Amino acid sequence: MSLTPLSDFVAKYAGAAPLRLHVPGHKGAVTLGPEALDITEIPGADVLYHAQGILAESQAIAAALFGAGQAVYSTEGSSLCIRAMGYLALQYARETGKRPRVLAGRNAHKSFLSAAALLDLEVDWLYGENLLSCAVTAEELAEALERNPAAAVYLTSPDYLGNQIDLRPLARVCHDRGALLLVDNAHGAYLRFLPENRHPLALGADLCCDSAHKTLPVLTGGAYLHLSPTLPEWLAAQAERAMAMFATTSPSYLILQSLDRANAYLSGDYPTRLAAFAAALDAAKGSLARAGFPLVGGEPMKLTLAPQNYGYTGEDLGALLAGQGIVCELADKEHLVMMFTPEVGPRGLERAVAALKAVPRREPVREPPPPLGRPEKVCSLREALLSPTQELPLEACLGRVLGQLAAACPPAVLPAVPGERLDRETLACFRYYGIETCHVIKENNVNL
Ligand SMILES: Cc1ncc(COP(=O)(O)O)c(C=O)c1O
Incomplete structure (x- = not known):
């Protein structure tokens, strides 16, 4: 049996050079690049969210690899899956007579906020002791569910910085109280293939x-x-519908073939190479820590530095590496x-480590972020995100209600989410992160 039924189909189709009287408009013109293999839901190619043929076969292979009951492909990132999870949570609430409420780690990605607005989910935030990782304990979660049954x-784990939450006891708390546990594992697909399976499903x-x-x-x-x-x-029977609710009707078959080929890749020697890397x-x-670099998070494929104590902002250090052709995922004031x-390989890793170690240590930079507060909630995410807004300079925003996400936020935690009143603490955070204006709800709108 082939591990790549979808890629096999498209390769054969492109090889036969048919006259393509269907979308996409490039008609497979090979001169341009990947177009020859770019088809969409033509006869024989299956239908993504009504999969019964080669896509169903390919997704079943992925499900088996990940230990899932079902795997559904997205060509629109985790953002689409997060909206689908919100929809499934809503269906679960309706069917079981629960309130459509979700308790969410405050470090949720913005796609969760738009999902909650579109679906009119009630969101109560979980903060945890460390606001950046929102690592709530089982006791805190049990208490929160007692107060606000949901x-x-x-939860988001791993987060952008590489912090991970111990999900197992939290899953027990959820299940004892009849709540679903939804996990944003956008950064952790590979966790399934480590010697110790640390994927959220496990x-x-x-x-x-x-x-x-x-x-x-x-x-x-x-x-x-x-x-x-x-x-x-x-509930599982509604998964495809949940994705289709928010997805394009023209899924990219280049991306789908890439997911299909990943199955063959994951079935090979990947786990061995992953463990070694x-x-x-x-x-x-370990060697960077001994050289004085403060490290953040324990995610095995991420290296996050908090270099201010080493004498640099994340931006400074990122720029030094970029000067040597090493481009990092994120550099802000605090983190790199x-x-x-x-695929980076031992030589790539050695190059990155050598470049970091060659950076001389300096007097610590003292630009810590202002503490994140817990701004007052004035209205729901839905009401805020669907309200007319106006853009104002920060100094005119005190006391106003945030109507849209602030443009350039730190990756982990939003100082305020739409629907919350902007207080001094929050505005100081925005300023620190370089945000100069906010979209606030117009004063004559909603019952503010
Ligand atoms: C924590 C987290 N969740 C979700 C997403 C969205 O993922 P995608 O870009 O695949 O839609 C991101 C993207 O950066 C993310 O960092």
């Missing part, structure tokens, strides 16, 4: 999204919605995030 709990998540394109050799946009084998069948990166982290895969 249909689902939504730790008790009911649903999770994985951005295959972030950590596996998959084209940008390729992602999975994974369903636990223990998810109620009636994880060990090498772990050793590199580097994302690795086995």
Whole structure:
């Protein structure tokens, strides 16, 4: 049996050079590049969210590889899967007579906020002791669910910086109280293939999204919605519909083939190469720590530095590396995030480590961020995100209600989400992160 039924179909189709009287408009013109292999839902190529043929076959192979009850492909990243998870949580609430409420880690990605607005989900935030990772304890979660019974709990692990939450006890708390555990695993598709399986599904998540394109050799946009084998069948039966609610009707078959080929890649020697590279990166982290670099998070394929104590902002250090042709995932005032895969190889890793170690240590930079507050909630995400707004300079925003996401936020936690009143603390955070204006709800709107 082929591990790549979808790619086989398209290669054969392109090889036969048919007259393409169907979309896409480039008609497979080989002179331009990848167009020859770019088809869409033509006869024989299956239908993404009504999969019964080669796509169903390919997704079943992915599900088996990830230990999922079902894997549903996305060509629109985890962002699409997150909206679908929100829809499934809403269906779960309706069917079980629960309130359409989700308790969510405050470090949720912005696609969760738009999902909550579109679906009119009530969101209560979980902060945890460390505001950046939102690592709530089982006791805190149990208490929060006691106070605010919810249909689902939504957590992000790993986060952008590489912090991970111990999901297993939290899954138990959710299940004891009849709540679904939804996990944003956008950064952790590879966790399934480590010597110790640390994928959210193995730790008790009911649903999770994985951005295959972030950590596996998959084209940008390729992602999975994974369903636990223990998810109620009636809910699992709605997964494709949930994705179709928010997805394009013209999925990219280039991305789908990339996901299809990833199955063959993951079935090969990838776990062995991953384990070897994880060990090498772990050793590199140890040597950087000994050289004085403060490290953040424990995610095995990420190297995150908090270099202010070493004498640099993340931006300074990122610029120094960029000058040597080493381009990092993120550089802000506090952090420098580097994302690795086995494809980087030992030489790439050595190059990055040598470049860092060659940077002389300096007097610490003292530009810590202002503390994140807990701004007052004035209205729901839905009301805020659907309200007319006006853009004002920060100094005119005090006391106003945020109506849209602030443009350039730190990756982990938003100082305020739409619907919250902007206080002095929050505005100081925005200023620190270089945000100069905010979209606030117009004063004559909603009951503010
Ligand atoms: C934590 C987190 N969740 C979700 C997403 C969205 O993923 P995608 O870009 O695959 O839509 C991102 C993207 O950066 C992210 O960092």
